[in-house]
Amino acid sequence: MSSGATAYCPMYMVTCTMIKYRFYPTLLNVFSRYLHGGNLTEQQLLDTINRVPTPTTEAQQRGISFEETLLKGVDEERFDPAILQKVRKLLPRPIVETQVYCQWQIDDVLFYGYVDLIGMYKAVDIKTTGSYQPGRFLFNHQNLYLHALKKRGIKLMEYVITDFRDVYVESYALTHPIDRQLEEIRQFKAFIDEHRPLITDKKIVVDD
Numbered sequence: 305m306s307s308g309a310t311a312y313c314p315m316y317m318v319t320c321t322m323i324k325y326r327f328y329p330t331l332l333n334v335f336s337r338y339l340h341g342g343n344l345t346e347q348q349l350l351d352t353i354n355r356v357p358t359p360t361t362e363a364q365q366r367g368i369s370f371e372e373t374l375l376k377g378v379d380e381e382r383f384d385p386a387i388l389q390k391v392r393k394l395l396p397r398p399i400v401e402t403q404v405y406c407q408w409q410i411d412d413v414l415f416y417g418y419v420d421l422i423g424m425y426k427a428v429d430i431k432t433t434g435s436y437q438p439g440r441f442l443f444n445h446q447n448l449y450l451h452a453l454k455k456r457g458i459k460l461m462e463y464v465i466t467d468f469r470d471v472y473v474e475s476y477a478l479t480h481p482i483d484r485q486l487e488e489i490r491q492f493k494a495f496i497d498e499h500r501p502l503i504t505d506k507k508i509v510v511d512d
Contacts, residue, residue, distance in 0.1 A: 324412040324510050325493055332445040332485070335492045353496075354504045367432035370466070371420065374430060375402060383468070390471045391430070394464045396423020406452035413489055419449045419461075426460035426475075427453055436467050441474045443484050450478050 334352045338344045351358075360368075373379055374391055400422050407416040419427045427449055431441075441447070441463045450461045463474045496503060503509060 321412045323409065323414045325496065326414045326416065326507055326510065327489065327492065328415070328417045329445040329448070330417075332488060332492060335495065336443065336445070336488050339488065339491065350499065350502055353508060354502075363432075363434060370432050371430050375421070387466055387468060387471060391464055391466060394462075394471065394473060395421065395428060396426055399423060404453070406449045408448060408452035410448075410486065410489060413493065415445075415448055415452070415489070417446070417449070419446065419453070422453065422456070422458060425457055426462050427458050428462045428464055431463050431465040433465060433467050436465055436470075436472050438472075439474070440465070441476075445485050445488075447476050447480065447482060448485060450476065450480075451482075454478060 331352060334344065334349060336342075338346075338349045369379070370383060373383055374388060380388065402421045404419050404422050404427070405416070406419055407414060409415070420429045422428070429446055429449075433440075444463075446463075447461055450458060459478055461476045465472045465474070496509060500509070
């Protein structure tokens with residue numbers, strides 16, 4: 305992390321200072337893809353930072369519809385009932401809350417976002433994909449939700465994933481290393497500072 309911040313292993317207790325940046329997981333995951341050669345241009349990254357509107361793809365809409373069907377029980381005929389049943393069996397019982405706001409201060413960054421649902425001890429995010437590879441969410445920045453929610457007794461971050469042919473689960477505990485995510489946050493701060501004149505989203509950087 306930057307000077308003045310300390311992360312203590314294994315609990316990753318991070319010093320709190322005045323907030324200068326506000327980052328959310330989708331944005332950080334796009335930056336991670338940019339860093340690791342994910343076929344993303346600098347302009348595309350800047351467009352994501354500045355929330356330039358883009359059309360919702362068919363795959364994205366299908367994912368939104370699947371989650372609505374899964375949690376609200378609407379339009380069930382749109383999806384394979386066996387897949388719906390398999391996913392529902394993996395959700396916590398009872399579901400304590402849906403669309404749960406999370407935030408965690410990491411040095412001078414406010415990390416924030418929403419997780420799909422929480423149970424008594426685990427948070428779950430529902431994912432849809434065209435194809436799945438094991439370990440896909442190993443370095444996902446949503447793993448940091450665990451640290452935002454641990455005061456609520458949440459000890460496990462679980463991704464329940466479907467490609468509409470089968471269902472997969474990835475589970476991460478509070479002890480799972482987050483060094484890469486913390487380093488990427490540090491690098492993203494540097495990127496934001498370097499490109500500050502091009503940043504138009506006023507929520508990203510807190511004005512002095």
